Amino acid sequence: MKAAVIDRFGQAKNFRIAELPNPTPSACQYLLKVHASSINPVDWKIRNGMFRFLLWPKFPYVLGFDVCGEVVAAGVSAHRFKVGDWVFGMTPFMRAGAYAQYALADEKALALKPLSATPSEAAALPIAGLTALQGLRDRGRLKGGQDVLIIGAAGGVGHFAVQVAKVLGANVTAVCSQKNIEWVLTLGAQRAIDYQTTDIFADHRQFDLVFDTVAAHSFGCCKAILKKKGIYISTVPNVSSVFSQVTLPFYSLRRAKVLWLCRANDLDELAALMNAGKLKPHIQQTFKLEQIQLAHELSEQHHVKGKLVIAS
Ligand SMILES: NC(=O)c1ccc[n+]([C@@H]2O[C@H](COP(=O)([O-])OP(=O)(O)OC[C@H]3O[C@@H](n4cnc5c(N)ncnc54)[C@H](OP(=O)(O)O)[C@@H]3O)[C@@H](O)[C@H]2O)c1
Structure with missing residues (x-):
């Protein structure tokens, strides 16, 4: 699969597009074909090394937490969704991995994509x-x-x-x-x-x-x-x-x-609010995976209106 990786902590210019093997879901995880992800400041804080004493990523490292995609495989104990379902949520905190064509997510960190949402809108929601x-x-x-x-x-x-x-x-x-x-x-x-x-x-x-x-x-x-x-x-x-x-x-x-970390257990609530027309993500700009450097540099200027999305 294609992924945006970093080989060390540092500036956004260190991103490169790499070919990596598809990840394999553990028992309670799903493998998603990623249709969209979105940028959160925590992504570039991790990228520049701010959390290096908390996270010990294995390089090359794939950043990105917010994800919307299609379930393509399930771990042996993951039963909530089936192959073909469209879901949105968060990749695991210690592993991340949403800036890629395929990503893993824990069952408890996913919900069905709101029917009224585009994949980009759903990916803008989680964190x-x-x-x-x-x-x-x-x-x-x-x-x-x-x-x-x-x-x-x-x-x-x-x-x-x-x-x-x-x-x-x-x-x-x-x-x-x-x-x-x-x-x-x-x-x-x-x-x-x-x-x-x-x-x-x-x-x-x-x-x-x-x-x-x-x-x-x-x-x-x-x-x-x-x-x-x-x-x-x-x-x-x-x-x-x-x-x-x-x-x-x-x-x-x-x-x-x-607020240290948000929990993943209210994704269904967000989806319901969106379906009821009470919550709508604003997407300032959508980038391709290859433009990840630009997206990070824009986010780091602290003046994004709504969200920046990465979509295939
Ligand atoms: N603890 C957690 O679980 C958690 C979760 C999510 C986010 N966070 C943190 O919360 C922060 C915000 O995240 P975010 O995703 O909202 O970031 P963001 O989208 O990058 O925020 C950008 C916004 O900040 C506004 N802004 C910049 N300086 C301002 C000022 N002095 N006064 C008022 N508004 C100002 C800008 O508005 P203007 O363009 O109008 O200036 C812009 O719209 C980040 O540090 C992030 O890491 C923590």
């Missing part, structure tokens, strides 16, 4: 959609009528978060740049703030939840705009957010939470 859903609904306990501030509302996670918050019945204030203001309002935000020209803390509005997908602000900065029992969630773990998470319970009713 960013699960992060938005689990961040707001579970970690943030967001309820109808509450006020949420979504920082990074135009990005992969953020544009799903705006839509999920609307489904949950919350009042959404979105933070993005001027060029995306109109768009995030159409996604379901009631207000939008251009962070490049406006101090997001200036009007002293208070929120039940601040969902920060950028980490340009710490809990300390956001404390003033959190209600008495408000929650600050960061999708970007760092020393400051972990420190706030650990220490706040000793002296405050406010909470800071770090």
